Amino acid sequence: MKWIIFKPIAVILLLALVPNQKVFGQLDEIQTKVEALLKEMTLAEKVGQMNQYSGFWDATGPSPREGQAKDKYGHLKSGMVGSVLNVRGVENVRKMQELVVEESRLGIPLIFALDVIHGHKTLFPIPLGEAASWDLEAIEKSARIGAIEASAEGLNWTFAPMIDISRDARWGRVMEGAGEDTYLGTRIGLARIKGFQGDDLSLNNTIAATAKHFAGYGFAEAGREYNTVDIGTSTLYNVILPPFKAAVDANVKSVMNSFNVLNGVPATANKFLQRDILKGEWDFKGFVISDWGSGLEMIDHGFASDLEHVAEMAANAGSDMDMESYAFISHLQKNVEDGKVDIKVIDDAVARILRVKFELGLFEDPYRYCDAKREKDLLYHADHMEAALDMAKKSIVLLKNEGQVLPLNKAQKKIAVIGTLADDKNSPLGNWRLGSDDNTAISVMEGLKKYTDQITFAEGAELVVGHVDFVNEAKINTTDKSGFAEAVALAKESEVVLMVLGEHGFQSGEGRSRTNLDLPGVQQELLEAVYEVNKNIVLILMNGRPLTIPWADKHVPAILETWQLGTQSGNAIASVLFGDYNPSGKLPMTFPRSIGQVPIYYNTYSTGRPGPKDIVFWSHYSDEVNTPLYPFGYGLSYTKFEYSDLQINDSDPTKVEVSVVVKNTGDRAGEEVAQLYIQDKVGSVVRPVKELKGFDKFLLKAGESKTVKFTLTDNELGFYNNQGEFVVEPGDFNIMVGPNSMELMIKSWVKK
Numbered sequence: 001m002k003w004i005i006f007k008p009i010a011v012i013l014l015l016a017l018v019p020n021q022k023v024f025g026q027l028d029e030i031q032t033k034v035e036a037l038l039k040e041m042t043l044a045e046k047v048g049q050m051n052q053y054s055g056f057w058d059a060t061g062p063s064p065r066e067g068q069a070k071d072k073y074g075h076l077k078s079g080m081v082g083s084v085l086n087v088r089g090v091e092n093v094r095k096m097q098e099l100v101v102e103e104s105r106l107g108i109p110l111i112f113a114l115d116v117i118h119g120h121k122t123l124f125p126i127p128l129g130e131a132a133s134w135d136l137e138a139i140e141k142s143a144r145i146g147a148i149e150a151s152a153e154g155l156n157w158t159f160a161p162m163i164d165i166s167r168d169a170r171w172g173r174v175m176e177g178a179g180e181d182t183y184l185g186t187r188i189g190l191a192r193i194k195g196f197q198g199d200d201l202s203l204n205n206t207i208a209a210t211a212k213h214f215a216g217y218g219f220a221e222a223g224r225e226y227n228t229v230d231i232g233t234s235t236l237y238n239v240i241l242p243p244f245k246a247a248v249d250a251n252v253k254s255v256m257n258s259f260n261v262l263n264g265v266p267a268t269a270n271k272f273l274q275r276d277i278l279k280g281e282w283d284f285k286g287f288v289i290s291d292w293g294s295g296l297e298m299i300d301h302g303f304a305s306d307l308e309h310v311a312e313m314a315a316n317a318g319s320d321m322d323m324e325s326y327a328f329i330s331h332l333q334k335n336v337e338d339g340k341v342d343i344k345v346i347d348d349a350v351a352r353i354l355r356v357k358f359e360l361g362l363f364e365d366p367y368r369y370c371d372a373k374r375e376k377d378l379l380y381h382a383d384h385m386e387a388a389l390d391m392a393k394k395s396i397v398l399l400k401n402e403g404q405v406l407p408l409n410k411a412q413k414k415i416a417v418i419g420t421l422a423d424d425k426n427s428p429l430g431n432w433r434l435g436s437d438d439n440t441a442i443s444v445m446e447g448l449k450k451y452t453d454q455i456t457f458a459e460g461a462e463l464v465v466g467h468v469d470f471v472n473e474a475k476i477n478t479t480d481k482s483g484f485a486e487a488v489a490l491a492k493e494s495e496v497v498l499m500v501l502g503e504h505g506f507q508s509g510e511g512r513s514r515t516n517l518d519l520p521g522v523q524q525e526l527l528e529a530v531y532e533v534n535k536n537i538v539l540i541l542m543n544g545r546p547l548t549i550p551w552a553d554k555h556v557p558a559i560l561e562t563w564q565l566g567t568q569s570g571n572a573i574a575s576v577l578f579g580d581y582n583p584s585g586k587l588p589m590t591f592p593r594s595i596g597q598v599p600i601y602y603n604t605y606s607t608g609r610p611g612p613k614d615i616v617f618w619s620h621y622s623d624e625v626n627t628p629l630y631p632f633g634y635g636l637s638y639t640k641f642e643y644s645d646l647q648i649n650d651s652d653p654t655k656v657e658v659s660v661v662v663k664n665t666g667d668r669a670g671e672e673v674a675q676l677y678i679q680d681k682v683g684s685v686v687r688p689v690k691e692l693k694g695f696d697k698f699l700l701k702a703g704e705s706k707t708v709k710f711t712l713t714d715n716e717l718g719f720y721n722n723q724g725e726f727v728v729e730p731g732d733f734n735i736m737v738g739p740n741s742m743e744l745m746i747k748s749w750v751k752k
């Protein structure tokens with residue numbers, strides 16, 4: 001190893017000794033080092049730290065405009081790059097790190113980022129699926145394993161978790177979040193951050209997390225990707241911002257801004273969001289990364305005249321690092337020289353970035369994540385597979401089970417398996433899986449074969465025509481029914497039919513908005529054709545968002561929601577079908593009856609005419625009921641749970657205790673998620689008809705009961721007014737507990 005490899009350490013040691021010690025006396029050790037290093041840097045080098053390039057493959061967005069890419073290698077060597085994304089693998093990472101550390105003047109190491117969204121090599125269920133588990137421990141473990149595998153491939157920063165709340169299933173990225181609810185989304189976001197970052201960021205198996213996208217991205221108008229976001233203060237403060245505030249309080253290292261315009265101002269140049277709230281009121285200590293080219297997009301938004309203008313506005317508004325817009329690297333130095341951006345803005349941004357690099361331990365050893373042995377030993381480790389299986393089972397939601405069709409008897413004869421997704425090893429991996437290998441999922445057919453030899457497969461209908469991948473739009477088969485006859489004939493001679501239908505894994509995710517939520521292509525027709533000859537159907541849904549399946553709900557006796565469950569898909573599904581695992585998931589997002597109800601969510605305000613009334617003038621549709629097909633929080637089990645004895649004890653008004661007795665009245669053990677909702681009946685700003693404020697997941701043996709306890713403090717009872725102040729108001733509340741957001745025991749309570 002050449003001496004020069006230790007250049008960063010040498011620089012720091014040297015600088016730490018310079019006579020700044022007194023000035024930095026009260027500051028922490030890292031701050032001292034950051035300040036000392038900053039003093040050594042030229043303006044160009046500072047701007048370089050604020051620049052992030054994508055690696056030279058796996059682009060995750062449109063290519064930069066002609067001519068803007070310039071000489072990426074040259075920039076690496078001259079210290080003009082602070083971070084890269086989409087470079088992975090110990091060898092690649094080491095090579096690029098060496099280039100920067102050995103060749104650039106100060107040798108400041110790069111941070112290596114990737115979207116590690118639901119596992120890295122070993123894939124866990126898509127995040128929306130994991131959210132259906134309501135199991136924070138398992139979710140934290142999933143992120144932990146994602147971090148272990150990603151760091152073993154040389155990475156030290158993930159662009160996750162996505163903590164955007166969204167109520168609109170037309171938006172394809174709901175697959176990447178935790179659903180529609182702020183309370184659940186916050187708890188899950190925190191679990192994921194803890195899993196990625198651990199307790200000590202300098203360990204070689206922890207990575208920096210990113211809370212994204214700040215802010216409002218999940219509220220794109222009409223669910224169309226990248227569309228305008230225009231929302232009121234109450235929704236912003238109470239629904240969208242709380243998960244980000246919690247992430248900042250939990251010391252998340254970076255926040256990503258977003259592509260959208262929020263109330264007329266692009267998030268990337270939004271001072272109100274980034275300066276006033278994030279770095280001001282919340283005192284965020286990490287740094288803000290732009291989204292891919294989101295700076296450049298401000299020109300198309302009609303907010304910036306050119307790239308120079310972009311750089312000025314983004315930096316002044318608090319964006320610290322520019323991903324693939326080439327704005328900072330091309331213009332920020334000039335912006336400073338022209339007096340348009342204060343050097344203090346640059347120093348603050350660079351200090352934030354350097355701080356995270358120190359915390360990651362990169363100055364002590366820039367190659368601490370480049371351990372070829374770890375890479376070899378840890379990817380697809382057996383323990384990771386086991387955890388992925390556990391998580392996959394927990395993410396499955398039983399939506400219907402009439403006549404106890406499920407679980408199947410292990411001696412069941414003549415099982416037909418219909419639907420192309422049943423035999424697919426790729427689609428169940430889901431979207432956002434940049435580190436993974438294609439076709440590594442256990443298919444449903446493979447999973448089932450471990451239980452029985454009584455299965456026969458028919459494709460029925462090809463769901464997607466041709467090749468689909470991360471960057472290409474899926475082409476749906478809407479015409480070809482040539483496989484129907486074989487499927488129908490098979491169903492006719494079978495005792496039970498397992499129909500595996502839904503979306504291809506690349507039909508949800510970024511850029512995959514839909515205007516209808518039906519089963520894509522000819523799948524609905526296939527389902528109906530099979531039903532004609534055999535009604536004993538179990539519908540196994542695979543999808544990245546809520547779908548509209550009213551026909552299936554009416555006719556098909558059993559429905560299982562399995563999302564895209566990752567590497568262990570088929571094993572998890574088979575164990576639920578045959579009853580080795582009793583399903584325990586609950587929906588993190590409302591399932592509509594019809595696309596016209598979207599956005600549909602449980603925590604609505606009451607209108608002034610909630611109805612129902614016998615004349616037409618109340619808030620309703622003429623052609624559909626208001627209620628969802630399956631509500632938020634809903635999910636069945638192979639056993640039954642009974643709720644009784646709702647009690648409220650407010651002897652200590654700072655900790656109101658709510659309790660309920662839950663009994664397993666069925667004949668097998670099962671897990672239940674008891675949910676606590678409140679309604680503040682009269683508020684200075686109107687409050688929702690119900691809001692989730694607590695939940696508990698527990699296992700009960702057959703016949704066993706448990707007193708479940710929740711605590712309500714001012715944190716749960718208060719809300720943000722339209723000035724963004726958190727207020728707690730006395731008055732009448734409804735306290736509700738139950739198995740989902742619609743079947744609730746209810747008690748009135750007065751907050752003094």
Ligand code: BGC
Pocket residue numbers: 060061085115159212291292510
């Ligand atoms: C997405 C981000 C992602 C980035 C880098 C963008 O298109 O919106 O969430 O982190 O690409 O892959």
